[in-house]
Amino acid sequence: MNDTLGTDVAAEIEAGLATLGERFRGAFAACNSEPELRAANAAILGKKGELTSLLKLLGRVPPERRREIGEQVNATRARVEACFSGRLLELAEAARKADLEATPFDLTLPGRTPAPRGHLHPITRVKDEILDNFRSLGFEVAWGPEVEHESNNFTKLAFPPDHPATDMQDTFWVHVAGAPPDARLLLRTHTSSVQVREMSTHAPPLAIVSGGAVYRRDDDPTHSPMFHQIEGFLVDERVTFASLKGVLSEFVRRLYGPNVPVRFRPSYFPFVEPGAEVDIGCVFCSLDDGTRTSCRVCKGSGWLEVLGSGMVHPAVLEHCGIDAERYTGFAFGLGVERVAMLRYGIPDIRLLFENDPRFLAQF
Secondary structure (H helix, E strand, O other), rough: OOHHHHHHHHHHHHHHHHHHHHHHHHHHHHOOOHHHHHHHHHHHHHOOHHHHHHHHHHHHHHHHHHHHHHHHHHHHHHHHHHHHHHHHHHHHHHHHHHHHHHOOOOOOOOOOOOOOOOOOOOOHHHHHHHHHHHHHHHOOOEEEOOEEHHHOOOOOOOOOOOOOOOOOOOOOOOOOOOOOOOOOOOEEEOOOHHHHHHHHHHOOOOEEEEEEEEEOOOOEOEEEEEEEEEEEEEEEEOOOHHHHHHHHHHHHHHHHHOOOOOOEEOOOOOOOEEEEEEEEEEOOOOOOOOOOOOOOOOOOOOEEEEEEEEEEEEHHHHHOOOOOOOOEEEEEEEEEHHHHHHHHOOOOHHHOOOOOHHHHOOO
């Protein structure tokens, strides 16, 4: 009984192979694309293909005929695979020929759908606007290196040797290959080093503004290890604090509007004397009586600090080779990120540096 059953299975496989015969060649030849060809091949050699189904019956063939039937199945598989590879190559050559003989594309024509245009980063936008404002006030823009000498960053700006800003906790000190062994170099902590460079190489009158990246060891929602500053100074004969107030008041009103209130508060900075913080009326709340306790930005004070300023310390002028008896001047500095955060209502400075297109697309 089992021999009869095995013989029937062998006969079934042989009949299936005979039925398949050369039919696959016509099926492959009728395919006009690679996806069609692969589908036809899968119908024969795939997991549920015709030949695969016959191969699964091989285990039920009598042992004395198993080798013979297996050779027939493998021979048919080889013919199918060879025919598939040949037809695949024919389709590839036909597609290549069609591309070469087709009407050429005019690559100089504009695209039908223009690519979406980007825009300036909010930091760049605010920085350029601030610099343009000072240009219109008569200041010249100057630039300086981000890797700076300690003397330009601290000493010539009259920082005392034990000032906290010179500590490793606040400053990134660097080693530059090829620099003298005694050179003390750092990533500049402010753009005031440009002030030193300009005053050391040019004679008054000077009206300079500079901007760029600075580096400090800060990292929290309102501080970043790398941020951008704009600092400027004016040195000439008979420059007074009234000159400072006039220039900065005009700048603030150009930046925030003609009706914004401005105030100056005494403050300490190592390289100016006297020094002052410049505040503006809170742009986020209505100042009916000068305050609004519900405003989270100004914390109910009605004022926002926007920049620091002061009269250039005589020691700074002397360190730069300028006669402090003849010349006076004022200096100021502000953080670009702070202006951007106030203007656009950004709660966390780190959003400006994460380069998330979902965030940047809002500006």
